[in-house]
Amino acid sequence: GIQVEQSxxxxxxxxxxxxxxxCNFSDSVNNxxxxxxxxxxxxxxxFYIPSGTKQNGRLSATTVATxxxxxxxxxxxxxxxxxxxxxxxxxxxxxxxxxxxGTRVLVKP
Amino acid sequence: EAGVAQSPRYKIIEKRQSVAFWCNPISGHATxxxxxxxxxxxxxxxxxxxxxxxVDDSQLPKDRFSAERLKGVDSTLKIQPAKLEDSxxxxxxxxxxxxxxxxxxxxxxxxxxx
Numbered sequence: 001g002i003q004v005e006q007s008x009x010x011x012x013x014x015x016x017x018x019x020x021x022x023c024n025f026s027d028s029v030n031n032x033x034x035x036x037x038x039x040x041x042x043x044x045x046x047f048y049i050p051s052g053t054k055q056n057g058r059l060s061a062t063t064v065a066t067x068x069x070x071x072x073x074x075x076x077x078x079x080x081x082x083x084x085x086x087x088x089x090x091x092x093x094x095x096x097x098x099x100x101x102g103t104r105v106l107v108k109p
Numbered sequence: 110e111a112g113v114a115q116s117p118r119y120k121i122i123e124k125r126q127s128v129a130f131w132c133n134p135i136s137g138h139a140t141x142x143x144x145x146x147x148x149x150x151x152x153x154x155x156x157x158x159x160x161x162x163x164v165d166d167s168q169l170p171k172d173r174f175s176a177e178r179l180k181g182v183d184s185t186l187k188i189q190p191a192k193l194e195d196s197x198x199x200x201x202x203x204x205x206x207x208x209x210x211x212x213x214x215x216x217x218x219x220x221x222x223x
Contacts, residue, residue, distance in 0.1 A: 030209050033212060035214075040216075041198055041216070041217050041219070042214070042216050043152075043200065043202075043214040043217075044214075045212065045214075086151055088151075088152075088212070090209060096142075096154050096157055096165050097142075097212060098154075099151035099153070100151055101150065102150075102151050
């Protein structure tokens with residue numbers, strides 16, 4: 001099956017800093033989503049982005065499907081951005097989403 | 110629009126006991142998933158339904174886990190008998206677009222097996 005690797009595994013930021021999270025995948029995909037899991041465990045859908053670039057407030061994401069990676073940008077980070085960010089991908093020849101191991105983000109005030 | 114509903118939120122049982130989790134997806138969403146998330150890991154797919162049919166249950170431990178979605182709406186996931194390693198959060202998700210669609214998750218059911 002498809003392999004999904006996220007980096008870095010852990011990230012500590014000072015409030016107001018910018019950061020980039022990366023998701024690499026091993027095969028062609030027809031689905032890619034970014035999620036934020038808050039400290040209470042709720043998974044919130046951030047972006048549905050199998051290709052191209054999207055922006056939502058301080059967050060933006062870019063997927064370069066031909067090079068098999070996606071990036072999530074957090075600008076002017078806030079303490080509420082803390083949590084775990086997951087990338088999930090769906091293989092072009094498959095029928096399910098596979099999650100990466102996540103990036104744990106801690107934003108300090 | 111109501112989100113994905115799950116219950117119970119928390120459950121503590123002893124090993125070898127049984128437990129059941131319930132999920133009601135977003136109205137109109139034909140595809141429903143159950144994921145298992147062990148502490149510190151990403152969610153792992155257990156089973157995927159399209160309406161009331163099973164699309165993928167290749168990672169479901171069928172000797173102890175079962176799931177059904179009889180009327181193509183809500184779903185139940187059962188574990189019997191439970192093992193210590195089943196301690197995890199069980200997440201239900203739904204989408205209107207099949208496996209290429211945008212996925213929405215419930216709050217999860219946290220299981221502790223003692």
